Amino acid sequence: MLECVNVRAFRGGTLVFDGLDLCIEQGRNTAIIGPNGSGKSTLLKLLSREIYPVHEPESRLLVYGRDRWNVEGLRSRLGIVSNDLQQEYGRHARGRDVILSGFYSSIDTWPHQQFSPEELSRAEGLMQSLGIAELGDRPFGRMSTGQQRRFLLGRALVHEPEALLLDEPTSGLDLGATFRYIETVRTLMRSGTQLILVTHHLHEIPPEVTRVVFLRAGHVVADGDKRELMTSARVSELFGCPVELVEANGFYQAVPA
Numbered sequence: 181m182l183e184c185v186n187v188r189a190f191r192g193g194t195l196v197f198d199g200l201d202l203c204i205e206q207g208r209n210t211a212i213i214g215p216n217g218s219g220k221s222t223l224l225k226l227l228s229r230e231i232y233p234v235h236e237p238e239s240r241l242l243v244y245g246r247d248r249w250n251v252e253g254l255r256s257r258l259g260i261v262s263n264d265l266q267q268e269y270g271r272h273a274r275g276r277d278v279i280l281s282g283f284y285s286s287i288d289t290w291p292h293q294q295f296s297p298e299e300l301s302r303a304e305g306l307m308q309s310l311g312i313a314e315l316g317d318r319p320f321g322r323m324s325t326g327q328q329r330r331f332l333l334g335r336a337l338v339h340e341p342e343a344l345l346l347d348e349p350t351s352g353l354d355l356g357a358t359f360r361y362i363e364t365v366r367t368l369m370r371s372g373t374q375l376i377l378v379t380h381h382l383h384e385i386p387p388e389v390t391r392v393v394f395l396r397a398g399h400v401v402a403d404g405d406k407r408e409l410m411t412s413a414r415v416s417e418l419f420g421c422p423v424e425l426v427e428a429n430g431f432y433q434a435v436p437a
């Protein structure tokens with residue numbers, strides 16, 4: 181799904197990746213974990229072509245085997261939910277329009293955009309299945325964080341994407357909203373949607389994730405089977421603080437060691 185070889189990439193003036201090597205197999209549910217500033221969100225933006233790597237002969241970045249993409253074509257194969265996206269929606273965008281905007285990969289809908297009856301009914305169906313049908317007319321700014329996050333998930337799902345790219349999807353949600361969100365994502369995984377999750381919240385990694393990548397300061401410091409890497413010692417080293425990892429029901433939680 182993703183092949184990075186010797187990738188160099190900047191964010192603003194910051195050199196985030198300087199020689200990043202990473203492959204993510206198609207279909208494998210993968211979590212990319214690391215402390216603040218390690219480059220997780222930047223990696224997702226490279227994948228979705230929101231930012232581009234520095235063009236150099238010795239480096240390549242392939243998504244689904246290709247280095248060139250019409251961005252619309254790529255974004256219809258990927259469903260993206262991030263905090264940045266949530267910030268970009270104005271307070272006034274209506275719930276239904278947040279979902280519909282996914283058809284154009286735009287922020288909110290615009291008067292020139294036309295939606296077919298199938299697209300409108302797909303949006304209604306998604307609102308039903310996400311439990312937000314009654315909020316279709318509500319402005320985004322008058323929803324809870326959890327409700328906003330559900331609408332963004334709906335937006336990400338309009339094209340039935342092959343992969344969901346989630347950036348800290350449950351940050352800011354209370355326990356009930358977190359568990360419902362995770363359950364929704366698990367249902368999607370069971371029906372064949374690949375999950376690429378970037379996070380430092382270990383408890384939001386669903387049991388179906390089998391591979392983890394540890395990212396620190398723009399470098400992959402460990403990469404492999406989740407059960408092997410998710411140990412107190414390794415996670416302590418990754419975050420640079422003493423952590424005890426607790427496992428229950430296939431989930432992990434970090435507590436101070």
Ligand SMILES: Nc1ncnc2c1ncn2[C@@H]1O[C@H](COP(=O)(O)OP(=O)(O)O)[C@@H](O)[C@H]1O
Pocket residue numbers: 191192193194196214215216217218219220221222223
């Ligand atoms: N818009 C920006 N301009 C300049 N530097 C940025 C910008 N966004 C992020 N960075 C820097 O890029 C690095 C990686 O950021 P990011 O990918 O957001 O990390 P993470 O998601 O792991 O917290 C950090 O050092 C951050 O300060």
Ligand SMILES: [Mg+2]
Pocket residue numbers: 220221222347
């Ligand atoms: Mg981030």
